Amino acid sequence: MSEKIVFLDASTIGPGVTVGRPDFAHEWQEYDRTAAEEVVSRLSDATICISNKVAITPDMLKQLPQLKIIAVAATGYNIVDLEACKSQGVAVCNIRGYAVNTVPEHTFSLILALRRNLIEYREQVLDGEWVRTGQFCFFNRPIRDLAGSNLGIIGAGALGQSVGRIGLAFGMKVMYLNQHIRTAPDHGQLVSLEQMRDEADILTLHCPLTRETQNIIDADFLAGMKESALVINTGRGGLVDEEALAQALKQGQIAGAGIDVTEVEPAPIDSPMMQVAGLPNVLLTPHVAWASVGGMQTLVDQLIGNIEAFVAGKPRNLLT
Structure with a gap:
C-alpha cells in the first residue's frame, strides 16, 4: 500500500540541504508554508504528516481519521497535543x-558577544569614537571573562550537557537545574531554581516547553538575578516571560540578553522582544541556532529515517 506524505512547511528547511525521499512506495507532497485553516484540507488524504511549526490541534485530528503518524521536523513537540494523538491512535x-553542535555554538556566540560588549564596541568604532579618543584603545563598557563565572543551565539533555562541556572548557563553573532531569549529567552541579537565580552569571535555557516550564523565567526570577547577569534563550520563547525580560533590560536589572526564540514567531514589531532588540546589550536572532547546514542535514536525514522506521514496523523516537 502506498503512503501519502505531506510536508506542511518545507520552507523551514534552509538552502544547501538535501531532503531525501523514503525508501518505500509513497506519494510526496510539500508546501512551503501552511496556514491553520489549510491544514485539514491539505492532510485530507495523507497518512503521514511532516510538520516543523504548523500546529495540529485536537479538532483537526478528529477530521483526519486516516492519519497514522505526525513526524515533527524538530525536537520541540509543542505543536501537537500528545494526549489527543494517543487517544486517536496517531503516532508522533x-x-x-x-543540534548538539549548532545550538551550543550559537549559544556561546551570543554569550561571548554580550559578555565582551562586542556589539556596542563595534558601533562606537564605526561612529568614530575610537579615533576621537586619540589613544590606542578605549574601554567605556565592561568586558568580562567567562573563566571563573557561573554558567546556569536549565535543561540537562543532549543540548544542555553539550553547552555545559563547552563551559567547562572555558573554565566556568557549571550548574544544572535539579528539576525535570531524566539522567544526571556526568559533570557540573545540580542546584535549585533559587540557587541558580542567585548565583548564575549566565543563564541559558535548553529545556522543552511544557506546562511546568512555561515562563520558568519570570519577573521574580529576573529581579533576583545579579545585575551583571545574562539571559540566553535558544530553547523556546515561552520559557521566558517576554514582557518581564524586556522590563528587566530597560531597567538595568540584568546586563543583557541573547534571544533566538520568541513566543510568537516571527516576532511582531510591537512585541516585547522587538521593542528592546535595538539595545546594545540585546542580541535577537531569528530562530536560527539550530540551522547550520550540517545541523539541518542531520535533521532531515533523521526525519526520513524516522518515517522509514515507522512504516517498517520498527518505530523510533516516538512520543506517543
Missing part, C-alpha cells in the same frame, strides 16, 4: 540529538 515522533 520527533528529532533528537541533531
Whole structure:
C-alpha cells in the first residue's frame, strides 16, 4: 500500500540541504508554508504528516481519521497535543540529538558577544569614537571573562550537557537545574531554581516547553538575578516571560540578553522582544541556532529515517 506524505512547511528547511525521499512506495507532497485553516484540507488524504511549526490541534485530528503518524521536523513537540494523538491512535515522533553542535555554538556566540560588549564596541568604532579618543584603545563598557563565572543551565539533555562541556572548557563553573532531569549529567552541579537565580552569571535555557516550564523565567526570577547577569534563550520563547525580560533590560536589572526564540514567531514589531532588540546589550536572532547546514542535514536525514522506521514496523523516537 502506498503512503501519502505531506510536508506542511518545507520552507523551514534552509538552502544547501538535501531532503531525501523514503525508501518505500509513497506519494510526496510539500508546501512551503501552511496556514491553520489549510491544514485539514491539505492532510485530507495523507497518512503521514511532516510538520516543523504548523500546529495540529485536537479538532483537526478528529477530521483526519486516516492519519497514522505526525513526524515533527524538530525536537520541540509543542505543536501537537500528545494526549489527543494517543487517544486517536496517531503516532508522533520527533528529532533528537541533531543540534548538539549548532545550538551550543550559537549559544556561546551570543554569550561571548554580550559578555565582551562586542556589539556596542563595534558601533562606537564605526561612529568614530575610537579615533576621537586619540589613544590606542578605549574601554567605556565592561568586558568580562567567562573563566571563573557561573554558567546556569536549565535543561540537562543532549543540548544542555553539550553547552555545559563547552563551559567547562572555558573554565566556568557549571550548574544544572535539579528539576525535570531524566539522567544526571556526568559533570557540573545540580542546584535549585533559587540557587541558580542567585548565583548564575549566565543563564541559558535548553529545556522543552511544557506546562511546568512555561515562563520558568519570570519577573521574580529576573529581579533576583545579579545585575551583571545574562539571559540566553535558544530553547523556546515561552520559557521566558517576554514582557518581564524586556522590563528587566530597560531597567538595568540584568546586563543583557541573547534571544533566538520568541513566543510568537516571527516576532511582531510591537512585541516585547522587538521593542528592546535595538539595545546594545540585546542580541535577537531569528530562530536560527539550530540551522547550520550540517545541523539541518542531520535533521532531515533523521526525519526520513524516522518515517522509514515507522512504516517498517520498527518505530523510533516516538512520543506517543
